[in-house]
Amino acid sequence: MHFLDEGPRDAPVVLMVHGNPTWSFYYRNLVVALRDRYRCIVPDHIGCGLSDKPDDAQYTYTLAQRIADLDALVDYLQVNTAIHMIVHDWGGMIGLGWATERPEQIASMVISNTAAFPLPTEKKLPAALWLTRNTSLGSVLVRGFNAFAGIAIRVACKKPVTKEVRRGYTGPYDCWSNRIATLRFVQDIPLAPGDPAYAILKATADRLVGLVEKPCLLAWGERDFVFDLHFLDKWKEYFPDARVLSYPDCGHYLLEDAGAPLNLAIGDFLDRHPSTT
Numbered sequence: 001m002h003f004l005d006e007g008p009r010d011a012p013v014v015l016m017v018h019g020n021p022t023w024s025f026y027y028r029n030l031v032v033a034l035r036d037r038y039r040c041i042v043p044d045h046i047g048c049g050l051s052d053k054p055d056d057a058q059y060t061y062t063l064a065q066r067i068a069d070l071d072a073l074v075d076y077l078q079v080n081t082a083i084h085m086i087v088h089d090w091g092g093m094i095g096l097g098w099a100t101e102r103p104e105q106i107a108s109m110v111i112s113n114t115a116a117f118p119l120p121t122e123k124k125l126p127a128a129l130w131l132t133r134n135t136s137l138g139s140v141l142v143r144g145f146n147a148f149a150g151i152a153i154r155v156a157c158k159k160p161v162t163k164e165v166r167r168g169y170t171g172p173y174d175c176w177s178n179r180i181a182t183l184r185f186v187q188d189i190p191l192a193p194g195d196p197a198y199a200i201l202k203a204t205a206d207r208l209v210g211l212v213e214k215p216c217l218l219a220w221g222e223r224d225f226v227f228d229l230h231f232l233d234k235w236k237e238y239f240p241d242a243r244v245l246s247y248p249d250c251g252h253y254l255l256e257d258a259g260a261p262l263n264l265a266i267g268d269f270l271d272r273h274p275s276t277t
Contacts, residue, residue, distance in 0.1 A: 019089020023049025047181025061184030100207035107275035221250035
C-alpha cells in the first residue's frame with residue numbers, strides 16, 4: 001500500500017480516505033493546505049493510485065478487506081491519538097466502517113459526497129453504474145478502455161480542469177491489469193442483503209449513532225449524479241448538528257470544483273475542533 005504521510009509527526013492526525021476511481025491525488029491540495037500544522041495520512045487503496053494492483057488470486061477486493069487494510073495502516077504507523085477523518089465516495093463506507101468500530105479514536109469528521117448507509121429509497125443506481133456492475137460489456141469498457149476513470153474525470157468535475165490534472169486521475173490505470181480495482185469497486189456496491197458488502201454497510205449505518213456527538217462537517221457538491229441531495233439529506237438525519245457547506249455549482253469531485261476556499265474552510269473546521277487525546 002502506498003500512502004502519503006506529511007506534516008509534523010507530533011501534530012494532530014488527519015486521515016483522508018479516497019474512493020473510486022480516485023487516489024491520494026484527489027487530496028493533494030488539501031494536504032498542502034494542512035501539512036504545516038497537521039499530520040496528513042492519505043492511503044491509496046490496494047489497486048488504486050501508486051499502490052500494488054494484484055489480481056484476484058492475490059487479493060480480495062471487498063469492503064471488508066478495505067476496512068482491514070485501513071486498520072493495518074493505522075496500526076503500522078502507530079497512530080494512537082484521536083484522528084480527524086475526511087472521507088469521499090467509497091471512502092465513506094471504508095473510513096466510517098472503520099471509525100464506527102472505534103469511535104473513541106475519532107476527533108472529528110468531514111464527510112463529502114459519499115454514503116455509509118444503504119441506498120436511499122428515493123434513489124436508484126444510475127444506469128452507467130448498473131451496466132458496469134452487472135454486465136460483461138461494462139467489465140470490458142472499464143478494463144479494456146479505462147472508461148470508468150476516463151469518464152469520471154469529465155463527469156465528476158463541473159468546472160474546467162487541466163490536461164495534467166486529468167492525466168493525474170487516469171494515469172495509474174494505464175492497462176487492463178491496472179484497472180482491476182476500478183471495476184471491483186463497482187461490482188462490490190452493496191444494494192441488497194445478499195450482496196457481500198451489505199451486512200457491513202448496514203452495521204456501519206446502525207453504529208453511526210456512536211459518532212453523533214463528534215464534530216462533523218458535511219461538504220457537498222450538489223451536481224453529483226450519484227451522491228445527490230438525497231444522500232446529503234440522509235446525512236443530516238444521522239448528524240443533525242453537523243455544519244453543512246453545500247455547493248450548487250460543484251460536482252462529485254468537490255475538492256477540484258470548490259478549490260482553495262473549501263480547503264480553507266476544512267482547515268478552519270479542524271482548527272476549531274482540536275483533538276483532545
